[in-house]
Each structure stands twice: as structure tokens, then as C-alpha cells.
Amino acid sequence: MTDRDTRQILLTPGPLTTSDTVRRAMLHDWGSRSPAFIEMTARIRDRLTALAGGADSHVCVPVQGSGTFAVEATLGTLVPRDGKVLVLSNGAYCRRMVRILEIIGRACETCETAEDTPPDPAEVARRLNADPAITHVAAVHCETTSGILNPVEEIAAAVAQAGRALILDSMSGFGALPLDLAATPCQAVIASANKCLEGVPGLGFALIEKGALAAAQGNAHALSLDLHDQWITMERTGQWRFTPPTHVIAALDRALDELDAEGGVPARGARYRRNCDVLRAGLREMGFALFLGDNLQAPVIVTVRMPRDPKFDFDRMYRRLFERGVVLYPGAVTQEKSFRVGCIGRIDETDIRRALHEIAEAVAVMGVDRAGLTPAERAG
């Protein structure tokens, strides 16, 4: 949307395309104990909590590192050593939560569905009623493995009904998918600076229910990932426990200004939805088959079934587009071969149309025609 001719368009689940102004916010050095930086940290924490309607109920605890660091920190801080987690699993990020729980020694079970199938809230209710040892349910808002939108409102209602706590990984949804903590009870929501908030990577955060966080002292398995300790220090001094990524934080502060200027979460979600709709229509028109139906597709990233025509060569298409400033992403679903095209970040419909144009040219250069892309015709 700026510098259109020279910039890269990152159609990935992150790192994403950011605005020039967000990147330029990194041109200043900040002392991490200076009053202005302390104010910036407080402002960001308040704004992030408010984005999900959690100002009265939740606090924002940021943590250095990638989104996974924030997920691990939240699980380790909130799930007590004798707790047990039911993980609703339909993709790689759910499976990563299971791996974390195994490493940090917390009991867990999975409620697994296929990668194109959302968890069933009734089944979640059944599992919770059957096992009173389960203290927490962990779920992913949008699984970027496939791009699926999971039904968090219904899941949250089932978990609340059973008197358990929900930990929601909304990494790739927060800031674009609607989430109201007053209506959708979550003990914690986890996200990062570098997805729909359109900051740069280096920082994750969790919005955590105040009472649950206050009760979490001593749970954490790691000093660096102890969100209770991070919170206590921040409340007491306004400062981070350990050197914060000051430039990344300044970029997020600016990115939140730009989110406000755009019209907040509804406007951002609408832009991504438009990107997604244009992308899906264009891909289908070329003959590509999409992994998810429209009803399951979050406006975040689209999984495209890999054409079986031997003339179609994804690596060749990837390199060709890369040279032209458009970056695609490999597939991640395990059921079949695929590639992915993202629709979040500082990009709009014009960028998506440009990417579609490049994809069409790449397909033509490879000599793949529509019949080679469409599974129905392939099967015939």
C-alpha cells in the first residue's frame, strides 16, 4: 500500500509485510528504563487488552521471542504442575502445544479432528464431563496449518459450562477476527506483534484473567517464560524483567496507531476478508482446488491443493514469484500435498491481484493448463 513497486509482498503466515511507517518507528534507540519507554510499554499493554474487551477482567503480559515462546510461557505459567490439559487438535500448532506440555511435564490429552474439521463443542463437553482431572482446555483460533477457523465461541461456552479454563492461541487471528472476552470466556488469549497487528516479529503476549494470573506464582518451568514474574515486575516498576526488544516494541506501538486509524478490528478483518475472497475466487478461476470450503476458511491463509500435473513445479513457481517480489509459503497439512497463500499483513486487494497475475503467468510458463489443475478433471 506504499512503495508498491519495490517492496516485497509476503503472502505467508508471518513474518508479514509491514508498513513503511511501522518499520521507520524502529529508527530511534530507546533506553529500556526511560520514562518514555515505560509509558510506551504501559500504553501497548492497555491497548492490547482493550482490543479484546478485556480491560476490566484481564491483564496483558508481553514476552520476548516468537509466538511459540508466548504459548509455552502461558501454558507453563497457568497450568499448575498437577493440572491436566485437553488440547483440541486439528493442526501443527495444536500439536506443538501437546509437545510443549509433554516437555514441561503437564498431563495432557488430545481431542483430535482431521485438519479440515473443526473441533466439536459437544464432544469437548462430553470429554470434560467424563474426566474431572482436566483443568484446562487449549485451542487454536485459526490453525494456519490449513487456514481453518475454529468455533471459539462455542468451545468457550462448553468449557465455561464445565467449569474449566480455556487457553486460546489466537496468534494469527488477534486483531482481525472478532473476540470479545466478556462474551467468550478465556483464561488466556495468546498472540504476537507480527500477525494481524502488523508489527514486526520479536514479541508475543498473553491477555490473562487477573485472578488466574495472581494464583500462578511458582508454576512456571522456566525463568524467562514465567509470565507471573514478568507481570509482578511490570506492575511494580513499569519495566521489563530482562532487556526488551525496544525497537520491535516501538514498531508495535506505531502499528496499533495504524490499526486504530484503519478503523480497528472490524475494518482490519474486513480488509483481510476481501483479500481472502479475491484470492480464493482468482485461484479457483485458474483451476486450483482449495483445501477448505468457504464456511471453514479464516481470512488469514489459504491452503491450495497441489496440482498433480507433473508439469506443475511449486519450487519453480515459488522462485519465479520470489524474484518478482511475491513470497508464497509451503503447505503444512499432513493429509496431502499443498501450498499456502496468506492474506494478512499490510497488503490489500491490489496486491492480491498482482500475486494472482504472477501465479497465472507462472502456470502458463510451466505449460500447465486448467485441466491440469482441477482435481475433478484429473480424476476423470
Add this chain to the structure above:
Amino acid sequence: MTDRDTRQILLTPGPLTTSDTVRRAMLHDWGSRSPAFIEMTARIRDRLTALAGGADSHVCVPVQGSGTFAVEATLGTLVPRDGKVLVLSNGAYCRRMVRILEIIGRACETCETAEDTPPDPAEVARRLNADPAITHVAAVHCETTSGILNPVEEIAAAVAQAGRALILDSMSGFGALPLDLAATPCQAVIASANKCLEGVPGLGFALIEKGALAAAQGNAHALSLDLHDQWITMERTGQWRFTPPTHVIAALDRALDELDAEGGVPARGARYRRNCDVLRAGLREMGFALFLGDNLQAPVIVTVRMPRDPKFDFDRMYRRLFERGVVLYPGAVTQEKSFRVGCIGRIDETDIRRALHEIAEAVAVMGVDRAGLTPAERAG
């Protein structure tokens, strides 16, 4: 050294002043799986290993987060669950290692000296001979608590002689203090992008002996902080396991160019030594008393004894200098009240003289005279 009139001079242990060109390296968005970014990661890892003469013996494993994340990751990855660590402690960063070891459940003991006293290598040898259960020794190169330079060469020799492994936190020394892994055996050396390397914060790393790292599978207490797993993935794919702080990494790549251009570690160390000498001479001339003697002072950060004259108000001086673009740092030694003035980062003698001038003015404005600053006269 650029933009001299408008920039802040951060005289802290970090975040530090960086060059305009290092910050401008953050103006581009990188896809983390793109070939160019994969090359950048490999280049940085090789350059960091080479800086300490470890190209044949060690590998560099970077990790997202602050320096403490890298310290915790290294301890958790290299010290097996039944290992035992002797921590040589004379400041807050040694104490933080003890806290990490307690949290992650590794046995540890401390060999403690006062904050103005380096560990005694003979005592280290005695402790190692007396306790065969000790597998590792952990030490800090320069303790920024006080600014003391610990005798790492002698410590490394004592540890090697006893057949144990040394883990060295060289956070605030790496890139400026000489360190040759061929002559100073370390199983691991830990540092960050944002100290003497003059990158921006958000990234730490460890240089780890290849054999020790290969043997460390399954040790780590946390997925995010598992350097064995991070290494295996990087060697296999060239990529980071989890979203890397791409802009921070690009800044470090540029910062390493600038380190080379300056003349490498010897030239950078010489600039900091000059900064430190000018700073110490100027502070003494004003009547300030310094916590460490010249023989113990690393050219990193200087601890200044707090004048007891009630007219001297550190917070007032801090604010006054802050408004003038010079950022000091509070003290950290526990033995007495103090404040600190750093001499690392993209600053030179001219910046130090400017800071001294501002300090002199602040002291004059408060009505503190030389007699009020000098402890000998205070005692009289």
C-alpha cells in the same frame, strides 16, 4: 558518531546506542524462509563463531529473546538433569544463573566473592577437586552489576585441568573483550546482539562445542529454549524453528559489517577502553569515587559511588541529563549505593566528554562541590 545533535546517548548496559545504518537495516521486510534470509542466518552464525576463534570447534546457535533467554537456554540444554553446576558469583548475573538452575531443577553450588572481588581460580580448582559431582562451572566474563572483569583465562584453565566444562556468560564482553576459544576452553560462550556487537535487542546466541551440543538431545526444560533442537533444525533446513525476529537479525548482519569495518574485536575493544579511560578520569577529576580499581575495571560500564552530600540527588541528575539526550543507569551493587555510566555502544570519546560536561553542570546546579563528592573528605 552520526546525527550527533539529535540522537540519544545511552550510557547503559543495554539497550545501547546503535548506528543509523544498523537501524536502517530494519527498513526491509524479510520472509523467514526465503533463500536470502537463510543465507543471512548462516552468515551471521559463521561470523559470530569466527569472532571467538571457534570455527572448527564450536557452532553458533541463536535464540529469540533477551540475553537471559540465551543463558537459560544454554544452561538447560547443556547441563543434564543429573548434572551439577558450580556458579562463580560476584554479581546479579551470576545470581540469576543460580535462580535459573533452581527453577529448572539442576543441582548447583556457588563460589561467592564480594562484588568488587574476582573469583579465585585456585579456589575454583579446590572446589572442583573436592566435589566430583560437579559437571559444569558457570562464570560471567564482565559482571555489569559492578563492571568487574573476571579472569576467564585462568578460570578456564582451572576448569579444563579438572576435566569439567565451562559455560561462560560473555553477554557484555563478546565482540570487544578478547576471547580465543582455542586458548580458553569453553563448552559454551553466551552473548547477545545488543551489547558490544552494537546490534539491536531481541536476539541472543551461544557458541557451543560441537560434541557437547550433539550429546545434549532431550536435556532442555523448555521447547522454546532447546538449543539442541534449534541447532538440528537449522542444520537441516537453514531455517529457524519458530518465527525469527527478522528485522533484528538484519540489523545484526549490518552491525557485524560495521565491526569488521572498524577493525574487528581489537579496534572495538580499544575504542571502549578509550571511552572508559576518559570517563573514569573525568569522573575522578570532578571528585566522584569509583567502585572498582583500574586493574579490575572492564571497559564496559563504570560503577560510581553515590556521593553522600544530601544536596546530590541522582534522580534529578538523571532527569536533567535525560532531557539533554544522555541516559545514565541506576546502580546495582548491593554493598552500597551507586549509579552506573556505560561506555559501550556506538559512542566515542566525544560523546563521553559531552556526558561528563552534562554531569559537571548537573552537579554544579545542585550546589554540590568537589568536597561533597570525595569520600576521603566526606569521612574527614
